[in-house]
Amino acid sequence: MSISQDYTDYIAWDRLPHMWCPGCGNGIALKGLALALAKQGIPRHKVLMATGIGCSGRAGSYVSFHSFDGTHGRTIAFCTGINVAQPDLKIVAFLGDGDCGAIGGNHLLHAARRNNDLTVLEINNFTYGMTGGQFSPTTPAHSFSSTSKHGKVDYGMDMCYLVAEAGANYVASTTVYHTAQLNKFINEAISTRGFSFVEIASPCPTYYGRHNNLRSAPEMMEWFKERALPKEKYDELTIEEKQKYIMRGRLVQRDREDFLTMYMNELNNE
Amino acid sequence: MSKFFVEGNVASALGAIKAGARFFAGYPISPASELAEYCSQEMPKVGGIYMQMEDEIASMAAVIGASLGGMKAFTATSGPGMSLMQENIGYASMVEAPCVIINVQRFGLSTGVATSPGQSDIMQARWGRHGDQSIIALTPSSVQGCFDLTVEAFNLAERFSSPVMVLFEASIAHLRERINILESEELHLIERKKPDVSPEDYKPYKPDERGVPRLSYYGSEHILKTTGLVHTETGNISSDARVCAALVERLERKIEDYQDELPPPKYYGTKDAETVLVSFGISSRAAREAVYRANLAGISAGLIELQTVWPFPEKAIAQYLSKALRVIVVEMNRGQVTREIERVVSRNLVDPLLRTDTNIFYPHDILDKIKEVHDI
Numbered sequence: 001m002s003i004s005q006d007y008t009d010y011i012a013w014d015r016l017p018h019m020w021c022p023g024c025g026n027g028i029a030l031k032g033l034a035l036a037l038a039k040q041g042i043p044r045h046k047v048l049m050a051t052g053i054g055c056s057g058r059a060g061s062y063v064s065f066h067s068f069d070g071t072h073g074r075t076i077a078f079c080t081g082i083n084v085a086q087p088d089l090k091i092v093a094f095l096g097d098g099d100c101g102a103i104g105g106n107h108l109l110h111a112a113r114r115n116n117d118l119t120v121l122e123i124n125n126f127t128y129g130m131t132g133g134q135f136s137p138t139t140p141a142h143s144f145s146s147t148s149k150h151g152k153v154d155y156g157m158d159m160c161y162l163v164a165e166a167g168a169n170y171v172a173s174t175t176v177y178h179t180a181q182l183n184k185f186i187n188e189a190i191s192t193r194g195f196s197f198v199e200i201a202s203p204c205p206t207y208y209g210r211h212n213n214l215r216s217a218p219e220m221m222e223w224f225k226e227r228a229l230p231k232e233k234y235d236e237l238t239i240e241e242k243q244k245y246i247m248r249g250r251l252v253q254r255d256r257e258d259f260l261t262m263y264m265n266e267l268n269n270e
Numbered sequence: 271m272s273k274f275f276v277e278g279n280v281a282s283a284l285g286a287i288k289a290g291a292r293f294f295a296g297y298p299i300s301p302a303s304e305l306a307e308y309c310s311q312e313m314p315k316v317g318g319i320y321m322q323m324e325d326e327i328a329s330m331a332a333v334i335g336a337s338l339g340g341m342k343a344f345t346a347t348s349g350p351g352m353s354l355m356q357e358n359i360g361y362a363s364m365v366e367a368p369c370v371i372i373n374v375q376r377f378g379l380s381t382g383v384a385t386s387p388g389q390s391d392i393m394q395a396r397w398g399r400h401g402d403q404s405i406i407a408l409t410p411s412s413v414q415g416c417f418d419l420t421v422e423a424f425n426l427a428e429r430f431s432s433p434v435m436v437l438f439e440a441s442i443a444h445l446r447e448r449i450n451i452l453e454s455e456e457l458h459l460i461e462r463k464k465p466d467v468s469p470e471d472y473k474p475y476k477p478d479e480r481g482v483p484r485l486s487y488y489g490s491e492h493i494l495k496t497t498g499l500v501h502t503e504t505g506n507i508s509s510d511a512r513v514c515a516a517l518v519e520r521l522e523r524k525i526e527d528y529q530d531e532l533p534p535p536k537y538y539g540t541k542d543a544e545t546v547l548v549s550f551g552i553s554s555r556a557a558r559e560a561v562y563r564a565n566l567a568g569i570s571a572g573l574i575e576l577q578t579v580w581p582f583p584e585k586a587i588a589q590y591l592s593k594a595l596r597v598i599v600v601e602m603n604r605g606q607v608t609r610e611i612e613r614v615v616s617r618n619l620v621d622p623l624l625r626t627d628t629n630i631f632y633p634h635d636i637l638d639k640i641k642e643v644h645d646i
Contacts, residue, residue, distance in 0.1 A: 015506065044493070045469075045489065045490060045491045045493060046489065048488050058507075060495065060497065061506055061507060064493075065493060066488045066489075066493055066494050066495070067494075067495045067496070067497075067505075068335075068338065068488070068495075068496050068497075069496065069497035069498060069499065069507075070331070070361065070498065071331070071357055071358055071361050071498055074327060074328070074331045074357075074358060075331075077323065077324075077327065077328035077331035077332055077335070078331040078332065078334060078335040078338075079335060080295075080321065080323075080328075080331075080332050080335065081293065081295060081321075081331065081332035081333060081334065081335025081336035081337075081338075081339065081343065082335040082336065082338060082339045082488055083335075083339075084293060084319050084321065084332075084335075084336055084339070084341075085293065085335070085336040085337075085338075085339020085340055085341045085343075085487075085488075086339040086340070086487070086488050086489040088489065089339070089488055089489045106324050106325065106328075107324065107327075107328050107331075109324075110323070110324040110328070260319075263319065267314045
């Protein structure tokens with residue numbers, strides 16, 4: 001296969017139109033990935049789109065390259081096996097906040113700890129969209145959802161700090177409103193050897209927005225514009241205040257040995 | 271070929287490595303831990319990888335991932351871990367990923383007795399997943415069997431593009447016997463069939479004449495798309511009624527229609543015996559001795575020893591039982607195989623000998639039962 005340089009080569013145009021709602025941010029994140037792949041000229045057969053369950057889980061249908069659609073929460077664990085079998089394959093897990101933070105939280109932590117050579121893009125729409133708008137681990141405290149009609153009674157989870165602490169080589173966060181930064185972060189993440197993680201706040205006007213007075217996509221975009229703070233400012237907030245804001249910026253960029261490199265080095269040192 | 275004096279866990283790990291497995295992912299659990307330990311030492315020596323995962327769910331996922339990356343891959347666990355793996359074993363059946371799961375059965379429900387043997391995962395092996403599918407499960411009864419049937423499991427996994435289970439008990443896992451280990455070159459090994467069309471024309475889930483797809487691997491120019499959702503031959507999702515019906519039927523029939531390729535039951539003792547025992551695993555060793563002693567005492571008795579428990583070898587068993595007046599199913603559970611036998615022959619003929627007290631059967635237990643039913 002020839003080296004691709006046009007992002008459109010990575011899209012399965014014959015599978016469109018997609019099934020995502022008007023105003024959904026999944027397409028913006030997907031385009032960010034296609035742009036990064038084109039920029040790096042990665043051949044189509046050397047990249048894998050790995051998804052889980054939920055709205056983001058359909059992304060594999062819309063790419064022209066390898067795709068893997070796993071069981072709910074387990075995608076990252078599947079990817080660790082794929083990575084070992086195919087170390088040269090660029091693996092990108094395109095997952096929702098439920099997949100990453102709830103059912104798959106343990107796998108996320110341990111893949112970051114082992115520093116498996118994967119990229120995880122967490123499309124954080126603060127809700128379980130596919131099942132009708134229930135709250136997720138990243139839904140901010142006091143927010144409304146179809147299972148928190150009186151306001152959510154626990155705190156939203158700070159995924160980036162969690163993954164950074166677990167040992168990932170690259171961690172960043174932004175929103176689909178900040179597309180230039182989004183595209184840059186995705187590009188940096190897939191260039192990283194080892195575990196990389198980008199949290200991408202994404203609008204779900206259908207559920208999260210509707211329950212929280214952000215009924216249209218433009219309203220949600222405005223919300224991101226106002227509520228996404230650069231890391232330095234975000235870090236100054238109290239834990240209660242952080243529930244109302246989104247962090248934007250890079251937390252970690254380092255070069256720890258990834259799992260497979262460390263495995264081979266340990267054996268050679270024997 | 272070389273002689274080894276090893277326990278069942280090690281024999282099974284050796285079988286996997288000689289069959290070409292180069293990836294093991296697992297989570298420590300009694301009584302299967304020695305298998306993981308052996309793989310952690312030996313896999314690197316053959317260029318393979320040992321991965322210790324965060325739990326059994328992740329272990330099964332990593333095994334399937336490695337398989338879809340083109341490797342022969344396996345895991346080993348026991349009942350509680352097996353329960354956790356079920357969801358992803360269902361995924362492996364759906365995406366038709368060849369892989370092997372060793373279940374070293376321990377005693378009882380829930381945590382049970384972690385270090386005692388059991389044979390109560392027979393139905394879990396067959397029906398542990400949601401949804402319809404067929405599954406292959408093999409039951410060795412010796413340390414040599416652990417080696418041989420693990421090799422066979424890898425062959426069947428590739429032949430049928432399916433997960434394959436090997437079930438033995440803590441007692442065989444920790445039993446040491448002298449066995450013959452064949453080298454890879456001496457074994458008949460089945461490798462995955464490669465796509466036979468160009469990348470442009472490739473459809474990963476287009477079945478061959480036996481209902482089995484030619485799976486590519488991630489990284490190949492033949493683009494592979496896998497999903498646990500119902501999918502068409504291209505690997506793209508569909509909820510079309512005809513696509514759903516055809517897929518569910520094919521996943522079952524690609525195995526059930528080719529049962530004659532699976533290891534057949536073995537028969538010991540009097541031909542066309544009046545009293546026929548049915549057993550498997552560690553229990554069938556005692557049953558074999560009991561039948562031998564019964565025959566010496568002039569009793570017409572035989573034993574059907576299962577090597578394949580799923581799909582249940584109904585035809586072969588029905589043939590062996592065609593002249594039987596009594597059938598004694600010997601198993602360490604509350605009658606999981608017994609109910610299968612009752613589907614094959616009249617229930618009135620079946621008189622099970624069950625044991626669920628953490629102990630294995632002894633030949634005299636079974637001989638007493640044979641004599642008891644003969645006196646009736």
